[in-house]
Amino acid sequence: MTSTPSNYLPDPKQLGIVAVGFSLGQGKIGVDAAPKALIEAGLFTQLSDDLDFTIHHDGKVHDYCSVIPSSDPPLHIAGGKAPMLNPRTVSNVTREISKQVYTQAAAGRLVLTLGGDHSIAVGTVSGIHKAVTERTGQEPYVIWVDAHADINTPIVSGSGNIHGMPLAFLTNLASAPKEDPEVFGWLENTHKIDPKKLVYIGLRDVDKAEKKILREHGIKAFSMHDVDRWGIGRVMDMVMEYVGNAPIHLSFDVDALDPLWAPSTGTPVRGGLTLREGDFICECVHASGNLVAMDLVEVNPHIEGEPQIVQGLGAQETVRAGCSLVRCALGESLL
Numbered sequence: 254m255t256s257t258p259s260n261y262l263p264d265p266k267q268l269g270i271v272a273v274g275f276s277l278g279q280g281k282i283g284v285d286a287a288p289k290a291l292i293e294a295g296l297f298t299q300l301s302d303d304l305d306f307t308i309h310h311d312g313k314v315h316d317y318c319s320v321i322p323s324s325d326p327p328l329h330i331a332g333g334k335a336p337m338l339n340p341r342t343v344s345n346v347t348r349e350i351s352k353q354v355y356t357q358a359a360a361g362r363l364v365l366t367l368g369g370d371h372s373i374a375v376g377t378v379s380g381i382h383k384a385v386t387e388r389t390g391q392e393p394y395v396i397w398v399d400a401h402a403d404i405n406t407p408i409v410s411g412s413g414n415i416h417g418m419p420l421a422f423l424t425n426l427a428s429a430p431k432e433d434p435e436v437f438g439w440l441e442n443t444h445k446i447d448p449k450k451l452v453y454i455g456l457r458d459v460d461k462a463e464k465k466i467l468r469e470h471g472i473k474a475f476s477m478h479d480v481d482r483w484g485i486g487r488v489m490d491m492v493m494e495y496v497g498n499a500p501i502h503l504s505f506d507v508d509a510l511d512p513l514w515a516p517s518t519g520t521p522v523r524g525g526l527t528l529r530e531g532d533f534i535c536e537c538v539h540a541s542g543n544l545v546a547m548d549l550v551e552v553n554p555h556i557e558g559e560p561q562i563v564q565g566l567g568a569q570e571t572v573r574a575g576c577s578l579v580r581c582a583l584g585e586s587l588l
């Protein structure tokens with residue numbers, strides 16, 4: 254297999270992996286078990302043996318117990334619909350993740366983070382942004398592949414689950430709440446990302462307040478409507494044209510895929526991407542030579558999905574889909 258040269262990595266075959274066993278950005282247990290399931294399905298072997306990566310991994314799935322407070326009551330925000338859930342926990346854990354990915358990216362490695370729920374992106378996006386900007390002088394664009402926009406502010410969030418808010422904090426639409434400035438206070442001292450350097454693909458379940466945010470800030474978004482209209486090929490042409498030659502952080506929520514392909518996830522939404530469309534997105538990002546980091550999140554091996562799915566198969570299929578997405582982003586090609 255010939256490998257694509259990288260525009261931003263000194264040696265594109267050096268891969269840093271951070272395994273994040275964290276689920277408290279949402280309410281369902283099991284998403285913390287994803288890294289173990291992905292590793293047991295052979296992901297690391299596929300990356301090292303088939304795709305020739307040298308893997309830098311500490312051998313652990315992190316649970317971040319040492320930074321999780323013993324008590325973390327819901328945080329009521331003035332004017333908010335629902336209190337933020339596990340606010341200090343998510344803040345502390347994402348701060349650690351930010352340091353972990355920073356260390357890997359500052360060493361010039363491609364960084365793969367295996368989640369965990371999507372709240373962990375507060376850590377991955379901030380840490381990658383800082384390291385890549387320092388190392389290359391260019392700010393990365395974030396390609397966010399997801400059924401949801403994950404850009405609720407704590408005031409408009411209807412659930413209080415922080416996995417629906419990471420992009421609000423990362424883009425500075427939300428900042429450390431005055432009710433407890435420690436919550437994401439650490440993020441105030443890092444770079445925030447420009448909402449113009451964010452592109453969505455796969456949206457189909459966007460809250461009313463989020464639609465307003467996307468419109469008002471001119472955030473680039475390709476919904477499933479666009480995929481239907483143009484096909485995934487043309488959508489990816491437009492995405493890559495928008496991103497230009499900047500470094501890319503791909504944050505892939507497995508719920509972007511239709512539940513037929515990825516049933517084992519906390520908030521499935523019908524009418525999503527096929528597995529091939531998901532793989533195609535990853536192949537296009539790889540082909541640009543600009544990928545510097547990837548997150549794979551929201552695989553929940555404890556959820557079996559729709560009742561018509563044969564017992565046990567849902568989780569297995571979702572894990573397999575996740576491995577496929579990662580391999581495609583990291584250079585696997587059909588021919």
Ligand SMILES: [Mn+2]
Pocket residue numbers: 371399401403416506551
């Ligand atoms: Mn998400």
